[in-house]
Amino acid sequence: MSVSSGIAHGAAYVLSSVDETLVVRRSVDATEVDAELARFDVALAAAEKELLALGEDVALRIGTSEGDIFAAQALVVRDHSLHRQVVSAVQQNRVNVEAAVADVIEKFVRAFDQVSDPHLRERAADIRDIGRRILAALAKDDESSVLEIPEGSILVADELLPSATARFELSRVHALVTDRGGKFSHTSILARSSRIPAVSGIREAPLKIKTGDHLIVDGVSGVVFVNPDESIRGEYERLEAELSGYRAGLQKGLDLPSVTLDGTAVPLLANASKVSDTEAACLYRADGIGLYRTEFAFSIRGAFPSEDEQYQLLKRAAERIHPRKIVLRLLDVGGDKQLSYFPLPPTRNPSLAQRGIRLLLKHPDVLKGQLRAFLRVSAEHPVSVLLPVVGGIEEVRATRAVLAQAMAELGAEGKAFNPNVPLGAMIEVPSAAVLTAVLAKELDFFSLGTNDLVQYVLAADRENDSVGDYYQPLHPAVLRVIHFVADAARDAGRPLTICGEMAGDPAYTELLLGLGLRQFSVAPGEMLEVKNAIRAATLADAEALATAALAKGSTSEIEELLEQRRLARR
Numbered sequence: 279m280s281v282s283s284g285i286a287h288g289a290a291y292v293l294s295s296v297d298e299t300l301v302v303r304r305s306v307d308a309t310e311v312d313a314e315l316a317r318f319d320v321a322l323a324a325a326e327k328e329l330l331a332l333g334e335d336v337a338l339r340i341g342t343s344e345g346d347i348f349a350a351q352a353l354v355v356r357d358h359s360l361h362r363q364v365v366s367a368v369q370q371n372r373v374n375v376e377a378a379v380a381d382v383i384e385k386f387v388r389a390f391d392q393v394s395d396p397h398l399r400e401r402a403a404d405i406r407d408i409g410r411r412i413l414a415a416l417a418k419d420d421e422s423s424v425l426e427i428p429e430g431s432i433l434v435a436d437e438l439l440p441s442a443t444a445r446f447e448l449s450r451v452h453a454l455v456t457d458r459g460g461k462f463s464h465t466s467i468l469a470r471s472s473r474i475p476a477v478s479g480i481r482e483a484p485l486k487i488k489t490g491d492h493l494i495v496d497g498v499s500g501v502v503f504v505n506p507d508e509s510i511r512g513e514y515e516r517l518e519a520e521l522s523g524y525r526a527g528l529q530k531g532l533d534l535p536s537v538t539l540d541g542t543a544v545p546l547l548a549n550a551s552k553v554s555d556t557e558a559a560c561l562y563r564a565d566g567i568g569l570y571r572t573e574f575a576f577s578i579r580g581a582f583p584s585e586d587e588q589y590q591l592l593k594r595a596a597e598r599i600h601p602r603k604i605v606l607r608l609l610d611v612g613g614d615k616q617l618s619y620f621p622l623p624p625t626r627n628p629s630l631a632q633r634g635i636r637l638l639l640k641h642p643d644v645l646k647g648q649l650r651a652f653l654r655v656s657a658e659h660p661v662s663v664l665l666p667v668v669g670g671i672e673e674v675r676a677t678r679a680v681l682a683q684a685m686a687e688l689g690a691e692g693k694a695f696n697p698n699v700p701l702g703a704m705i706e707v708p709s710a711a712v713l714t715a716v717l718a719k720e721l722d723f724f725s726l727g728t729n730d731l732v733q734y735v736l737a738a739d740r741e742n743d744s745v746g747d748y749y750q751p752l753h754p755a756v757l758r759v760i761h762f763v764a765d766a767a768r769d770a771g772r773p774l775t776i777c778g779e780m781a782g783d784p785a786y787t788e789l790l791l792g793l794g795l796r797q798f799s800v801a802p803g804e805m806l807e808v809k810n811a812i813r814a815a816t817l818a819d820a821e822a823l824a825t826a827a828l829a830k831g832s833t834s835e836i837e838e839l840l841e842q843r844r845l846a847r848r
């Protein structure tokens with residue numbers, strides 16, 4: 279399945295992993311075994327120490343029973359059987375200690391996954407966590423375990439979670455090939471924003487593909503060729519040349535305004551999740567940062583970033599995009615986005631459980647710390663605050679109460695902030711969409727998060743390949759909800775930006791304009807193509823297209839309509 283468009287070729291670089299922690303697998307010779315085992319002992323001691331400290335921190339911030347989880351994990355780190363099995367894997371299989379840890383953890387996890395007792399099954403997650411922590415400790419002690427990926431490689435892995443991608447320079451990688459990870463998973467979003475072709479759903483990719491194999495990754499049709507013959511190579515060389523010519527043509531549009539053919543300005547903002555994304559946003563002449571996802575800074579750390587760390591990072595992002603605005607979204611964890619140090623109650627249905635603002639309101643200190651960091655940045659930069667996964671007005675009011683406390687504290691400490699910082703909500707839960715007019719009375723702006731909206735309107739998990747066919751952004755129900763929200767926001771005089779992945783697909787731009795959207799926030803790498811589509815549209819035609827689409831009763835009819843429109847324009 280294609281998760282990020284584009285074509286690339288190059289040598290495969292295969293990684294093993296314990297969840298998001300990727301390790302290079304290499305053979306060691308007899309003389310290296312002792313040194314590897316010594317590194318293992320140092321890492322175990324460091325992991326144990328870290329877990330005990332984390333247990334104390336979490337007990338303070340979240341609760342004693344949550345803190346105990348880490349104390350229990352510290353005991354497992356000292357477990358003899360884990361130690362014995364890793365030692366024997368290094369000695370007998372002659373692999374580096376990272377690969378041995380990954381193998382042993384995988385074996386433990388499989389054993390736990392198979393038991394029928396649900397409580398024991400949940401231990402599998404703990405074991406993974408422990409594995410990640412030991413690997414992180416090994417990474418710290420050994421410079422060589424930082425992933426030195428050769429320039430131009432094609433990364434092959436089971437799954438690449440966002441925090442894993444922080445361990446190497448994504449810009450050195452020419453494409454990604456994974457076994458797991460849906461089109462709307464966060465790594466796919468990252469790949470698209472970095473313009474890296476990516477294909478997922480290649481079963482057992484790390485076992486079937488070897489480091490050094492020549493790969494062609496066709497991120498347009500979702501196919502990967504392993505050591506292809508000359509005729510396939512020739513075909514793709516031609517296509518790559520055509521695509522780069524097209525992109526060079528688009529670059530010429532860099533300084534052209536984002537305005538429809540009939541003269542309506544359509545601000546084009548960028549989505550970002552790390553400071554360097556603001557650099558790309560500037561390069562592509564973004565009108566601001568329409569969505570800054572703060573999860574990334576949390577996910578690459580082993581413990582809560584302090585208020586000051588958050589402030590420093592966000593200040594750098596805001597400075598880079600200044601004087602344009604930056605919309606900072608409060609932490610959206612829960613659902614598909616987990617943090618190892620923020621234990622959530624076990625649930626069968628994470629997307630329908632505690633996540634986003636619901637979770638933050640359960641942990642007001644975490645919420646207040648983040649709001650304080652945002653407010654401090656607002657002293658010097660045009661910051662707006664965005665609430666994730668809002669379901670109704672109560673969550674808005676409860677957040678405002680914490681915001682007021684944060685302001686009072688900062689005031690008392692003599693720290694500057696903008697007392698009128700705009701507050702907005704993601705419209706991504708159907709109840710919030712229905713209540714747009716009600717929410718508008720107490721909020722300053724909205725952001726339409728179609729990634730979640732589609733999953734909740736259609737009851738189709740965005741991360742689950744097996745219901746991928748039901749996840750249909752062009753479903754008639756989705757289009758009606760978008761149209762409804764756009765009308766309601768306009769009637770209430772509240773700006774609405776669309777920031778879900780639909781916004782970044784130029785095939786949808788005209789339709790979205792017709793449905794009433796007038797501001798888009800997309801990955802920097804998608805800006806030029808979307809701008810091109812905006813500049814080729816007139817509102818009259820867009821509205822006629824949207825009216826025709828809204829009259830259709832099925833996704834396939836709407837797809838057919840868009841296809842006819844595309845052919846007619848050509």
Ligand code: PEP
Nearest residue numbers: 706727728729730777778
């Ligand atoms: C969305 O849901 O559309 C969105 C932009 O948020 P995220 O993808 O981070 O959940």
Ligand code: MG
Nearest residue numbers: 706727729730
């Ligand atoms: Mg969302």
